[in-house]
Amino acid sequence: MSKPIIVSGIQPTGNLHIGNYLGAVKNWVELQNSGKYQMYIFIADYHSLTGNMKPEDRRAQITRTAAELLAAGIDPEKTVFWVQSHVLEHTELAWVFNSVTPISELERMTQYKDKSLQQAKNINAGLLTYPALQAADILLYHGEVVPVGQDQIQHVELTRDVARWFNKRYQEYFPETKHLLTQIPKVMSLVEPHKKMSKSLGADHVIELADESGVIEKKLKKAVTATEGGGEAPGVANLLLLLKQFGNETIYKEFVKAEKDGTIRYGDLKKVLGESISTYFADFRTRRMELLDNHNELGEILSEGASKAQKVASQTMEEVRKMIGVR
Ligand code: ADP
Ligand code: TRP
Numbered sequence: 001m002s003k004p005i006i007v008s009g010i011q012p013t014g015n016l017h018i019g020n021y022l023g024a025v026k027n028w029v030e031l032q033n034s035g036k037y038q039m040y041i042f043i044a045d046y047h048s049l050t051g052n053m054k055p056e057d058r059r060a061q062i063t064r065t066a067a068e069l070l071a072a073g074i075d076p077e078k079t080v081f082w083v084q085s086h087v088l089e090h091t092e093l094a095w096v097f098n099s100v101t102p103i104s105e106l107e108r109m110t111q112y113k114d115k116s117l118q119q120a121k122n123i124n125a126g127l128l129t130y131p132a133l134q135a136a137d138i139l140l141y142h143g144e145v146v147p148v149g150q151d152q153i154q155h156v157e158l159t160r161d162v163a164r165w166f167n168k169r170y171q172e173y174f175p176e177t178k179h180l181l182t183q184i185p186k187v188m189s190l191v192e193p194h195k196k197m198s199k200s201l202g203a204d205h206v207i208e209l210a211d212e213s214g215v216i217e218k219k220l221k222k223a224v225t226a227t228e229g230g231g232e233a234p235g236v237a238n239l240l241l242l243l244k245q246f247g248n249e250t251i252y253k254e255f256v257k258a259e260k261d262g263t264i265r266y267g268d269l270k271k272v273l274g275e276s277i278s279t280y281f282a283d284f285r286t287r288r289m290e291l292l293d294n295h296n297e298l299g300e301i302l303s304e305g306a307s308k309a310q311k312v313a314s315q316t317m318e319e320v321r322k323m324i325g326v327r
Helices: 018-034 055-071 089-098 103-107 110-118 125-139 150-169 213-221 234-246 249-261 266-280 282-292 295-324
Strands: 005-010 038-043 079-083 145-147 178-180
Touching: 005 018, 005 125, 018 038, 018 145, 018 234, 038 055, 038 295, 055 079, 055 282, 055 295, 079 295, 089 125, 089 150, 089 295, 103 125, 103 150, 110 125, 110 150, 125 150, 145 150, 150 178, 213 266, 234 249, 234 266, 249 266, 266 282, 282 295
Parallel strands: 005 038, 005 145, 038 079, 145 178
Antiparallel strands: none
């Protein structure tokens, strides 16, 4: 029996933050290390064209994101790891998928609606057809399981639809895809804890894996805790959740108890949490710097990954070209 195929990716639009980590990346590493899956993880650089990034920033960020994923535990011996644009078949299959996908289905996507508001001056066609490219990313490798955070569920469901539309129009070929969430599919912003932690909100909203302890401390100082008028405070719940993930269990339980008793001191909570996060990612920061100092090694890893991915992708495309009648 062959192992189930996992495919996931991340855009090179910023350094990894603890939302990405707890919602997706940590899970990728655990799934990889379980040995139960065939793993494909890539950097979605073509997806990032739909935003407002400058070319030189994109170039630098692709390198940083690659170094960060490796530093976080992605192992190129166990996982096929590459940059999307290095494998041309992604965009080729996306075109085929564009041509079976109703526009009305794309217009329903909440990410499309949100981004159209966020970047009202740049509502490009790529922003709309983004999920067709995402479906191509997944189905080129016959991906069955897609580990992502909560905000990506809709796109994975659309991938399943795209496979059905293709299979119906041409022939039964692509598998059914399902998403896989972690226990923490949605980490909240530090400053606006009713919103998802996202780099697009601004630097103070996120803690990056690469942040030094002083930076983490400063950001946590600005984090919102109890809301005016009392009641359940989402900011506090979020900080406690983070402490549970990154801290020591006994201390976490003490803070939960103190929160119930009303004796909790938020300053103390932030201090302990800051130290826990900084310690948790200490090795990550070291490995990240080593990789960034060694561009040749990084380049080799990515080019080997691309050639492994390309073997699978070109096979898929050869079959697809026949099915659609261009060969
Ligand atoms: P951002 O919103 O910061 O731009 P991305 O959209 O690049 O992050 O997300 C990359 C991956 O991380 C996706 O699988 C996404 O679902 C997950 N993710 C992003 N933010 C969070 C969060 N706050 N909580 C949980 N998962 C998240
Ligand atoms: N859309 C995803 C995000 O913003 C990134 C992505 C692109 C992706 N292609 C993918 C995730 C394929 C999983 C599978 O986070």
